[in-house]
Amino acid sequence: MSSQPQRSDLVAKLTRPVARPLAATYRWVDERMGISDLTHQLLYEAVPRRGAWAYSLGSATLIIIVLQIVTGMFLLWTYVPSTTEAWESLNYIEHYDEFAAIVRGMHLWGAYVLLVIIGLHMIRTFVSGSYKKPRELNWIVGVILFLLVLGLGITGAMLPWDQAAYWTAQVVTHVVDYVPLLGNWLQDILRGGPQMGPETLTRFFAIHIWLLPALLVPLVGLHLILLRRHGEHGSWVNYEGVESETEEARAERMADAEYPYPAIPSDPGYAVPVDIGDFFPSQVFKDSLVSFALVLLVFIMAVVVGAPLERAANPAALNYVPTPEWFFLPLDQLLIQFPQAWMIPVGVFVLPGIGTTLLILVPFLDRSPEREPWRRPEVMVPALFAVLFLIFEALLAVNRLFNL
Ligand code: HEM
Ligand code: HEM
Known part of the structure; x- marks a missing residue:
């Protein structure tokens, strides 16, 4: 003693x-x-207590984006963005640099996990009606973030300049030509001329490593500033009984609210969750655990499976059929279901364009104050059908491409 x-x-x-x-x-x-x-200020903001595990998806998305930026920077130490050396540099990594091969695997699997988690985060905020007053703008920023991440996924897939990358670049730059009025000009910009060539890779490299990240990073910042401004809505379980609440009880809850509540302008009753706690330590602990588990998963996949590298790009191999990245499978399937003349205009522009517009307009289409998902069948049922349709199309594509 x-x-x-x-x-x-x-x-x-x-x-x-x-x-x-x-x-x-x-x-x-x-x-x-x-x-x-x-x-x-960052640690002691008020957050809703109930359903807290579901709110860790946003920070997990953030952590994996940071992981992508860090692993991307490490890749730049070895990767050479030129049609003659890109494949060589990655082939060197795969055979002679174990550390860089794991980093490369983490960048690829990080992208895959990111797309799944961002999708779940989107579903979570949709189901809990988090896009409603006053968080409409944050939902719209979210949709743009989602498109940017998809863009990073597809431009990244072209960088290895192996067969898969080369033919993906061919398909993407071919499709761009169909954009009304601007198609030809856009195709020339992306290809660096009328045909694919050395400049095509340089352009996609530039788009991947600075243009899209330069848009993504400030928009993530805006997403977080808006989140802070209005506070976490959480989910409907945090607002149980608000409809039958008396005026006095509501006024008392508003008066007792901690920063950043009350969220203004809100539908009556939804400005302050009924049960709040500090962000630290409980929510921080949950967020850290989920993010750590995901980074560990990315690391394990990188070590066990790694990132594939096909043969070097061969523009003469005209019989090569590129398999799209899994997150573009529904679109790929949609394409082949249309007659040849409609394939690209309708499959690539009209339907995805309508889908994206509807997604952006969600807060303005569903304006009722109701947050409970089963009391909003008019939005939940079409959304469920849309998700099931995408899964179904992806399964059809898998069946077609891999003859299952
Ligand atoms: C780069 C991608 C993204 C990052 C880093 C990100 C990050 C976050 C974080 C940390 C939160 C707070 C915690 C949580 O509720 O999970 C949040 C909330 C939110 N996010 Fe995202 N998010 C991203 C993409 C999206 C997308 C694609 C959407 C929807 C289209 C979206 C819509 C929202 C909404 C509406 C909220 C408020 C949730 C609430 O108050 O209940 N976010 N986001
Ligand atoms: C959300 C952000 C990002 C996503 C989703 C993403 C996704 C991808 C994907 C899917 C690949 C192809 C991997 C492969 O097949 O080998 C790739 C490659 C690459 N990315 Fe990213 N990336 C992101 C951010 C970045 C950033 C910020 C940098 C640079 C600082 C970067 C640098 C690279 C490089 C150099 C390659 C080529 C090496 C390779 O293919 O293995 N990435 N990226």
Whole structure:
């Protein structure tokens, strides 16, 4: 017993020469930058308590995007964006650089996991009616983020410049030609000329590593600023009984609300969740656990399966049939179901265009204050059909491509 204080005295004495200057440096920086205030603000905002695991999907999306940026930067150490050396540089990684091969695997599997998680995050916010007043704009920013991530997925798939990448680039730049009025011009911009060539890879590389990230990063920032401004809506379980609440009870809840609530302008009763807690430690713990499990999954997939690399691109191999990335399978199937003349205009532009427009308009189409999913069949049923339709189309495509 008596040795305890002596030991801690000794530790304090030994660490003092390092701890004191460190603490003084931190105080100096903090006085100038306000790190402590900021950390306090970030950690102690109010969040809804019920259904908290479901709200970890947003931060998991964020963490995997950071993972993509970090692994992408590491890849740039070795990857050479030229049609003569891109494949060579990745082939070198696969055979001689174990660390870089794992990083490459993590970048690929990170992209796959990201697409699944962003999809689940979207479904979660849709089901809980989080797109309603005052969060309409945040939903729209979310839809744009989703499109940017899809864009990163498809442009990334062209970078290895193996057979799959080359023929994917062919298909994508061919389809672009059908854009009304601007098609030819857009195709020339993407290809770097009328035909595919060395500049095509340089262009897709530029789009992948700076153009799309330069749009993605500030928009993620805007998404988070809007989230902070209105507070987490959470889900309907946090607003049980609000309809039968008396005016006094509601006014009391509004008056007792902690920052960032009350969310304004909200439908009556939905400005403050009934049961709130601090973001730290409970929600932070759940968010960290989910994100850690996903990063671990990405790492395991990178080690066990890795990223494939087909033969180097061969423009003369005209009988090569490219298999689309799994997240484009529904679109690929949709395409072949139309007669030749309609295939690209309707399959690539009209239907996906209508789908995207409807997605953006969701907050304006469903304006009722109702948040419980089973009391909103007019939006839940069409959405369920849309998801089932996409899954069905993807299964048909798998069956067609792999003869299952
Ligand atoms: C780059 C991709 C994205 C990132 C990093 C991101 C991040 C986040 C985070 C951290 C939250 C708070 C925690 C949570 O509710 O899960 C959130 C909330 C939200 N996100 Fe996203 N998100 C992304 C994409 C999307 C997409 C694709 C949509 C829908 C189309 C969307 C719609 C929303 C909405 C409506 C909220 C408010 C939820 C609420 O208050 O209940 N987000 N997002
Ligand atoms: C959400 C963000 C991102 C997604 C979804 C994404 C997705 C992808 C995908 C699917 C590939 C193809 C992997 C393969 O088949 O080997 C790829 C390749 C690549 N990405 Fe990204 N990426 C993202 C961000 C970035 C960033 C920010 C950088 C650069 C800082 C980057 C650099 C690269 C490089 C150099 C390659 C070629 C190497 C290779 O193919 O293995 N990526 N990306």
